[in-house]
Amino acid sequence: MTEAKVRAFPPAVVNAESKPYWDAAEKGKLLYKFCTACKKPHFYPRTLCPFCFSDKTEWKEASGKGVIYSHSTMRRTPEPYTLAYVTLEEGPTALTGIVDCDPDKLKIGQKVHVVFKPTKEGPPIPAFAPD
């Protein structure tokens, strides 16, 4: 880490649809959803499949491994942070953050893994760190 200050994640707003996701995050597990009607995985998880609108979606646990699809670092702030799309091993690409890294050394295609960052008043937030 070259940064002196690390941006704290704001707590997530948990609702009925997303509660299983955040409950799993408390246990250090990353969940995604899979539609048994059209056989496609998706992220972020919804009750209705975003591809075929079926309600036959089920929770699955992701390996937590992925690669960076694209990334961007916000530097004009006291606590710089990096946003990224990470393509999960299971297929879907997630909008997330890259942490515990030197932003200048990140590369598209780089292997990353999920880490859970605590929040003050809520469940930990999944983010990704370079392998």
Add this chain to the structure above:
Amino acid sequence: MTSPEVAKSLKRPLVKVMGAGEAPKGQMGGDVNLTYSGARWSGPTAFAEAGVTPKDIKYASIYDSFTITVLMQIEDLGFCEKGQGGKFVSDGNLISGVGKLPFNTDGGGLCNNHPANRGGITKVIEAVRQLRGEAHPKVQVKNCDIALAHGTGGSLGVRHGSATLIMERV
């Protein structure tokens, strides 16, 4: 805008809508691809309704929140091959009187106007000026009979709406 009957009584150069297309592009359930915009859907819809192709467009107003916005739209609308937008622009194709696709002759959003979330209407205004022959003489396109106005609203990679309008001089 007015009815055809009233328009004919106004003794002004008339401009008519030939075709229009709209399309949203969302987060795609995680099937993310940042290299195209909703223009790949709104464009063909508008061209099909108008019965013309990108080669028929004499002038284009394209929303330019950033330079990358224009590059992606030019490609997605079919004015050049996907991935060739940079070369198309650096070859001078957007310059009125020089290139294939005279573009944003009012200066566009980057050099002249960007009225908050109303950037679309200024695109239509300059396209209509071109069709009427009322653009600035230094940038007026000769024999400008068909023009296109296009814009995206939202985030360019995901989560935006895309709208394409093709107009003709009557």
